[in-house]
Structure formats: structure tokens, C-alpha cells
Amino acid sequence: MPQTLSKALYNRLIRSPTLREVLENLHLLSGMDALFLDGLGNERVGFPRVAGLRLRRIIHRDPDSRDLIARRRLALLVGEASDAGIGFLEVMHPLTVEGEKVGYLVLSAARNAEDAGPGMRESWSHLAGAGGTTSWKEWREAWLELPYLDARCVRAWEGCLARYGAELMQQVKIPGVDPNPGKLPPLILQGCQYIGEHFGESLRLQEVAKVCGVSAEHFSRVFHQSTGLRFREYLAETRIHHACVELTETDDRIGDIAYRCGFSTLSRFNHSFRELTGVTPRDWRKRVRF
Numbered sequence: 001m002p003q004t005l006s007k008a009l010y011n012r013l014i015r016s017p018t019l020r021e022v023l024e025n026l027h028l029l030s031g032m033d034a035l036f037l038d039g040l041g042n043e044r045v046g047f048p049r050v051a052g053l054r055l056r057r058i059i060h061r062d063p064d065s066r067d068l069i070a071r072r073r074l075a076l077l078v079g080e081a082s083d084a085g086i087g088f089l090e091v092m093h094p095l096t097v098e099g100e101k102v103g104y105l106v107l108s109a110a111r112n113a114e115d116a117g118p119g120m121r122e123s124w125s126h127l128a129g130a131g132g133t134t135s136w137k138e139w140r141e142a143w144l145e146l147p148y149l150d151a152r153c154v155r156a157w158e159g160c161l162a163r164y165g166a167e168l169m170q171q172v173k174i175p176g177v178d179p180n181p182g183k184l185p186p187l188i189l190q191g192c193q194y195i196g197e198h199f200g201e202s203l204r205l206q207e208v209a210k211v212c213g214v215s216a217e218h219f220s221r222v223f224h225q226s227t228g229l230r231f232r233e234y235l236a237e238t239r240i241h242h243a244c245v246e247l248t249e250t251d252d253r254i255g256d257i258a259y260r261c262g263f264s265t266l267s268r269f270n271h272s273f274r275e276l277t278g279v280t281p282r283d284w285r286k287r288v289r290f
Contacts, residue, residue, distance in 0.1 A: 010102050012172045012228065013095070014044060019172070022164050023047035026107060030157065031147050035106040037092075041073040042278035044103070055088065055109055055142040064131040071286075072123075077104070087123025089149055093161035095169055102169075105161045110149040187212055188226045191219060192234070199238045200262045205231045239263065240276045247285045254281045 013019050019036055024047045026034035033052050036045040051057045059065045073090070088109040095102045111120070124132075124139045149157070184192075191208050208231070209219035223231055239261045246257045258269035258281075273281050 010038070011233070013103060013168075016168075016172050018168060019045060020047065022105070022168050026105070026161075026164065027052070029160070030107050032091075032107040032110060035104075035108055037073075037077075037104040037106055038278055039077075039101055039103065040277060040279060040284070041070055041077050041104075044278060053109060053142075054145055055139075058134050058139065058142055062127070062132050062134065065127045065134070067283075067286075068127055068132075087120040088143065088146060089154070091149075091154055091157045091161060093158060093165050095165050105165050105168075107157055107161070109146055111143060111146040112149060112154075184226050185222060187214065187219070188223055191223065195235060195238055199235065199242060200260055202264070203235060203262070235262075236272050237276060240273055243269070243273065243281065244277070244284060247281055254285075257281075 013036065023034040023036065023045060026032075027047045033056055034047050035043050038044050051060050059069050076090075077092070089112050090109055091107040093105045095105065120140070120143050121136075124134070124136055127134065127139075128136075190212050194208055194211050195203065205220060206216045209216040212219060214222075220231055223229070223234070227234065229237075243257050243261045246252060246260070247254070250257070254269075255266050258266050261269070263269035263272070270280060273279075273284070277284060
């Protein structure tokens with residue numbers, strides 16, 4: 001099963017007023033923008049809703065700058081780069097369930113030197129080379145306006161994010177769901193196994209329930225109670241999960257991947273992919289291969 005519980009918790013987090021309250025509190029305490037990122041480093045929820053810091057507003061107004069920063073942030077999340085790679089500091093804390101990452105709490109952005117360091121200059125150069133229109137003077141002035149964090153401050157904020165994150169996960173946990181996927185009811189494990197073997201076909205709830213020897217109504221009810229997901233949500237996420245693997249590991253055409261993963265039209269695939277990942281299939285492929 002592709003991260004059933006983490007997906008369920010992610011869906012609850014995105015809709016949770018508690019998450020927005022946490023982000024607002026973090027912003028008020030730190031003076032930085034407080035964000036919730038998905039596993040790809042995409043900003044899904046933030047406080048303030050419009051970037052509060054001038055440097056982040058500069059980045060958001062330029063599509064090329066946004067894309068470059070998103071790719072560098074993804075590298076940070078998978079441990080392939082240092083903070084110097086994006087020219088400013090972000091304090092991050094992963095939210096996990098059973099070792100699976102649900103998302104990240106982030107404070108953005110800060111500087112870690114009193115003067116304009118080489119990382120900041122390098123970041124501006126890359127943005128300019130990628131088509132960014134921000135001048136060096138504007139970029140440098142905005143960077144100097146960022147809060148200053150030394151190593152001790154970073155550790156303190158990491159601890160703060162960890163405490164807020166633990167409380168947040170406790171409040172949005174799924175009632176009645178065991179945090180160990182291996183303890184899901186045999187009926188649900190059987191259904192998920194069947195979905196995993198036939199996701200490329202035109203699957204319906206009635207078909208899966210029949211294979212499991214129960215009515216569609218019973219399977220649907222037990223599935224939602226056990227995982228926090230609707231059948232159609234889990235099927236879509238299974239298909240997108242496999243599409244992500246193919247986009248990463250093959251050079252096949254996106255349309256061919258969509259049809260192999262059970263989508264009847266490319267437009268439906270593109271819509272579902274963006275809804276679940278926050279990016280288009282083409283952008284996903286670009287980011288994981290930069």
C-alpha cells in the first residue's frame with residue numbers, strides 16, 4: 001500500500017484549522033513566514049497567506065525564481081544540498097507517522113551572516129541565469145532585511161517546530177485508526193492488495209468488494225473507518241504513486257504513463273496529478289531530475 005496513513009493524515013492536515021493556527025503562532029513568534037510543505041517542497045499552506053518577507057515576495061512574483069527555489073528546496077529535503085544552496089536559511093521539521101513523512105513545518109526565511117555571503121550571491125546569479133528579472137541591488141537589500149539566525153537560534157527554532165509538530169499530529173490523528181498499517185483489517189489488506197495489482201484497469205468499488213466477498217456498502221464503510229480515505233481517493237493515490245515512479249525512472253511519454261496507470265484521458269490524469277502533488281507531471285519529472 002502506498003503510504004495509506006500518511007496520505008490520510010496529509011489530507012486531514014491540509015483541511016485542519018489547527019494547522020493554520022499553528023502557522024499563525026509560529027509567524028507571530030518568529031517574524032518569519034510559517035509554511036506547511038508537502039513531500040516535494042511545495043508550499044500548500046502558509047501564514048501570512050501572501051508572503052510577508054520582501055525576499056519571498058520577490059521569489060513568488062517570478063515563475064523562474066519560484067521553480068529554481070522549489071528545486072533547491074527539494075534537494076535540501078532529500079539531503080542532496082546545503083542551506084547555502086538557496087541563499088538563505090529555512091528551519092524545517094518533518095511531520096511523520098510510522099516513519100513516513102506527511103509534510104514539513106517550515107520557518108522561512110532568515111540569513112546566517114551579517115553581510116551578503118557567497119551563497120546569496122550565487123543564488124541570485126542562478127535566478128538571473130534562469131530568466132529571473134530581479135536586480136542584484138533589490139535582491140541584496142531584501143536579503144539584508146531577513147531576520148538573523150545564528151546556530152543557537154536555529155537549534156531553538158528546530159526544537160520549537162518539533163514541539164508544535166508533535167501537538168499538531170496528535171490533534172489531527174484519525175479517530176479509530178491504528179498507526180500500524182500492518183494491523184489494518186484483513187478485508188482492507190485484501191482490497192488494497194487487489195487494487196495494487198489491478199490499478200491500471202478500470203476498477204470499481206463493486207468489483208473490489210466482490211473479490212473480497214462483501215457488499216460494496218460494507219467495504220466502503222470499513223475502508224473509510226480503517227484508513228480515513230474514501231475508496232476513490234485511495235485508488236487515485238495508488239495510480240498517482242505508480243505514475244510518479246514511472247516519471248522518475250523512465251523516459252516514456254506522459255500520455256503513455258497515464259494510460260498504463262488507469263487514467264482514461266490525459267486531462268483527467270493531469271488534473272488528478274496536480275491535485276495530489278501540487279505540480280504537473282512535467283514539473284515533477286523536471287524536479288526529480290534537476
